[in-house]
Structure formats: structure tokens, C-alpha cells
Amino acid sequence: MGNHFICMSKRDTREKTGSRSKRVGRSQRKLLAEEEMLHRQALSMAIQQHQLSQRFEGSMSRRIGSTSSRRRTVVDDPLSIAAKQAPDFLESIKFKKFILIHGEGFGAWCWYKTIALLEEAGLLPTAFDLTGSGIDLTDTNKITTLAEYSKPLIDYLENLPDDEKVILVGHSGGGACVSYALEHFPQKISKAIFLCATMVSDGQKPFDVFAEELGSAEHFMQESPFLIHGDGKDKPPTGFMFEKQQMKGLYFNQSPTKDVALAMVSMRPIPLGPIMEKLSLSPEKYGTGRRFFVQTLDDHAFSPDAQEKLVRENPPEGVFKIKGSDHCPFFSKPQSLHKILVEIAQIS
Numbered sequence: 107m108g109n110h111f112i113c114m115s116k117r118d119t120r121e122k123t124g125s126r127s128k129r130v131g132r133s134q135r136k137l138l139a140e141e142e143m144l145h146r147q148a149l150s151m152a153i154q155q156h157q158l159s160q161r162f163e164g165s166m167s168r169r170i171g172s173t174s175s176r177r178r179t180v181v182d183d184p185l186s187i188a189a190k191q192a193p194d195f196l197e198s199i200k201f202k203k204f205i206l207i208h209g210e211g212f213g214a215w216c217w218y219k220t221i222a223l224l225e226e227a228g229l230l231p232t233a234f235d236l237t238g239s240g241i242d243l244t245d246t247n248k249i250t251t252l253a254e255y256s257k258p259l260i261d262y263l264e265n266l267p268d269d270e271k272v273i274l275v276g277h278s279g280g281g282a283c284v285s286y287a288l289e290h291f292p293q294k295i296s297k298a299i300f301l302c303a304t305m306v307s308d309g310q311k312p313f314d315v316f317a318e319e320l321g322s323a324e325h326f327m328q329e330s331p332f333l334i335h336g337d338g339k340d341k342p343p344t345g346f347m348f349e350k351q352q353m354k355g356l357y358f359n360q361s362p363t364k365d366v367a368l369a370m371v372s373m374r375p376i377p378l379g380p381i382m383e384k385l386s387l388s389p390e391k392y393g394t395g396r397r398f399f400v401q402t403l404d405d406h407a408f409s410p411d412a413q414e415k416l417v418r419e420n421p422p423e424g425v426f427k428i429k430g431s432d433h434c435p436f437f438s439k440p441q442s443l444h445k446i447l448v449e450i451a452q453i454s
Contacts (some may be wrong), residue, residue, distance in 0.1 A: 196228045199451045201271045201296040206233040207259060209278025209303070210376040211347065213240025215368070216277075219440040220447070227448060234258050236283065239374055247336025247344040250379035252312075256283040263291040271296040273451055276303045278408070278433065279381055282312035288395040289387050298395050299450055300422070301443070302402040302413060302433055307420045308387040312380070315416060316408060327378075334375055347375040356407040360430060361437035369434075397422035398450050400435070400443070407433040424450070 196202070204224055206217045214233040224231040237255050238246040249255050266272065273296050276284035281303025288298055304312040313326070327333070327343060332352075336344035348356065350370055358366045387393070399422045401413045417425055426446045431439040 198454075199229070199448075200454075201273060201451070202229045203270070203272040204229060204231040204447065204451075205259070205262065205272045205274050206231055207274065207276040207280035207283050208233070208236065208239065209276075209280045210381065211239075211373045212277070212280075212369075213242075213372060213374065215240060215372055216434070217436055220436045220443060223440060223444040224447065227444070229448075229451070232262075234262070236280070238377055240372075245336070246375045246377045247334065249377035252282060252286050252380040252383045252385070255377060255380040256286050259283055259287055260290065263287060263294050266294050268293075270294070273297045273299065273447075275299045275301060275447065277301045277436070278303055279312055279376070281305050281315075282380065282385065285385055285387060285392060288397075289385075289392040292391045292395055295395060297398060297450060297453075299398045299400060299447065301400045301435065302405055302408050303399075304381075305397065305399055305416055305420055305422065306385055306387075308392075309384050311382055311384050313382055315412070327382075333378075343378055345375045345377050347373070357433045358437065359406050360404055360432040360439075361434055365434075365437040369437075398424045398426065400446055401425065401427045402431040402433060402435055403427055403429050404431055405433045424453070426450070 206214075206220060208214060208216050213235045217231070217233040221231045221233060234240075235242040235258065237257050238244040238249050242258075253260070263272075271294055274284045274287060276282075276299070278301070281300045284298050284300065284303070285306060288295055304315045306312055306315060330346060332346045332348050333343040334345040334347060335341060353369075353373065354366060358369065361369075399413075399417050401410060401417070402408070403410050405413070426449075428435050428439050428442045428446070431442065435443040
């Protein structure tokens with residue numbers, strides 16, 4: 107009898123262990139399935155945004171705003187409701203067109219929340235891919251100058267009627283494109299907003315802004331493990347791209363998981379030529395532009411101290427700060443960013 111109970115006990119133990127293993131296995135499979143579904147959703151969103159980003163002007167951004175699943179989540183936001191209920195709010199804004207310029211490695215897709223919020227406020231946002239970014243098929247290894255990289259923005263400004271002005275918003279490395287545009291089309295830019303961006307001085311390289319995080323340009327070009335040698339290992343590097351885990355820690359330390367997944371399937375290599383080029387900025391053109399800077403206070407890619415230093419060395423007209431934001435406030439703090447953009451637009 108005793109042996110019988112011993113046998114039963116061992117069998118029960120085996121059954122319980124097996125049951126636990128099955129539960130753990132099911133749990134792991136469930137997590138993997140959820141992760142796979144998340145990536146599929148992000149990929150689908152990225153493809154949708156990329157397809158829509160082929161359209162320029164307001165029609166493109168209107169379609170992104172109207173089809174974005176995020177739009178439903180911000181409709182009930184008090185800020186959005188306040189914007190809709192305040193006709194005087196729009197009357198105080200003379201220039202309603204926002205041109206959103208993405209940063210290095212990003213594309214028009216990254217602005218989908220900002221586009222939805224600006225549209226709900228009655229403004230006219232437009233986002234497009236810079237050369238070699240998003241769905242633009244240009245080989246990033248062949249982009250050697252800031253002029254080439256900025257061409258979609260320059261083409262847009264060239265075709266803008268003389269009696270129109272826009273508000274430019276440049277994120278991260280896209281700030282160099284905004285500075286370049288200010289130098290060449292000061293009469294068509296109402297305000298320039300640098301969002302934790304490379305607001306460089308005359309004779310400075312965009313890369314210099316990130317020297318605190320990445321080291322000197324010379325050291326980076328020789329030692330960085332993220333370099334891409336598009337013309338062969340025996341030739342100078344043509345671009346770079348961080349590994350996914352590195353990218354997550356630098357750019358997205360406060361961003362929602364789904365937005366990070368979207369970025370992971372959408373980011374493109376970064377051409378080196380444009381960020382290593384010294385900008386020529388004159389007081390007569392660039393110096394007459396109205397510049398504003400938005401600081402991100404939980405930024406691991408561009409530290410708050412480095413942003414503060416940039417602002418001191420090249421003072422803008424106004425400085426705004428977003429608490430709890432990583433390097434991508436359009437993901438981590440979209441409402442706070444929106445409020446600041448609208449506030450700057452209203453400055454007479």
C-alpha cells in the first residue's frame with residue numbers, strides 16, 4: 107500500500123511538472139505570437155505611411171491624418187477639443203502650413219501623430235521623405251552633400267508661391283536641412299522650429315552637435331562599429347546605422363512599444379556626407395530667420411546639456427522644453443509637442 111502511494115506521488119509529480127512545462131510553453135508561445143503580431147501591425151502601418159508619403163502638399167498629410175488609427179486616440183484629448191472649439195485660435199495664426207522634416211534615418215512616417223493633431227487644430231501639415239529616406243529609393247551611399255539630401259524640401263520651397271510662407275519643423279539631423287533652407291529661402295519661411303535638432307552655426311558640421319555622444323568626427327569615421335562602406339572596405343565610409351538595441355536605447359527610451367516596433371522596420375541607413383558638411387550661413391539670410399528650439403529633457407541621443415550648449419552658442423528667438431521626452435517627442439510626448447508647435451505658430 108505504501109509503495110502504491112509512493113508510485114502515485116511520483117506520477118502526480120511528473121504530471122504536475124509536465125503541466126507546468128506546458129503552461130510555460132503556452133505562455134512563451136503566446137508572447138512570441140503577440141510580438142509577431144505587433145511587428146506585423148507596425149510593418150503594415152509603415153507600409154501604409156510610406157505609400158501615403160508619396161503624396162505632397164496638404165492632400166498627403168490629410169490622408170495620413172484621416173487614416174491613422176492613432177487619430178481616434180487623440181480625438182478626445184482636451185487639447186484637440188479646445189483647438190476645435192476656438193475659432194479665434196486660428197485667426198491669430200497667419201501662416202498655417204507646417205512642413206515637417208524628419209531626422210537622420212527616419213522618414214515622413216514618424217510624424218503621423220503630429221499630423222493628426224495639427225489637422226484637428228485646423229492647421230495644414232505636410233511631411234515628406236528626404237532623399238534616401240522613407241520610401242525614397244535613392245541609395246544612401248550615393249548621397250554626398252546636404253543639397254542632395256535636402257532636395258525634396260528645396261524643390262517644395264522653390265515651387266511655393268511668392269506670397270506664401272511656411273513654418274518649418276526639423277527633427278534631429280533634419281535641423282541641418284532647415285538651416286540650409288533658411289539660408290536659401292529666408293523669404294518663404296515664417297518660422298523655423300528646431301526639435302532637439304542640429305541648429306548649427308556658420309562653419310559648423312551637423313555631426314559636431316552629437317560629438318559629446320559619438321566622439322570627434324575623425325574618431326567616428328575611423329573607429330565606429332556602425333559605419334557602412336558602400337564603395338568598398340578600402341574606401342571611406344559612406345553611411346552608418348546603429349544596431350537595433352543601440353537605437354532603442356538612444357532614440358526611444360520613453361516611446362511606446364508599438365512606435366518603437368514601427369521604427370525598427372522603417373529606419374534607413376544615414377548618409378555620412380550631409381552630416382559631415384560644414385554649413386555656410388550668412389547673417390543677411392540665415393541670420394534674419396526666426397528660429398525656435400525645443401529641448402527634450404530625457405534624451406539619450408542628444409543630451410539636455412548638449413542641447414543647452416547649442417542654444418547658448420547660437421541663441422534662437424525662443425526656447426521650449428518637454429519633460430519626460432526622449433529623442434522622439436512625436437512618439438513619446440505628442441500632445442506636449444503639439445501644444446508647443448501651436449504656441450510658436452501664434453507668436454506674432
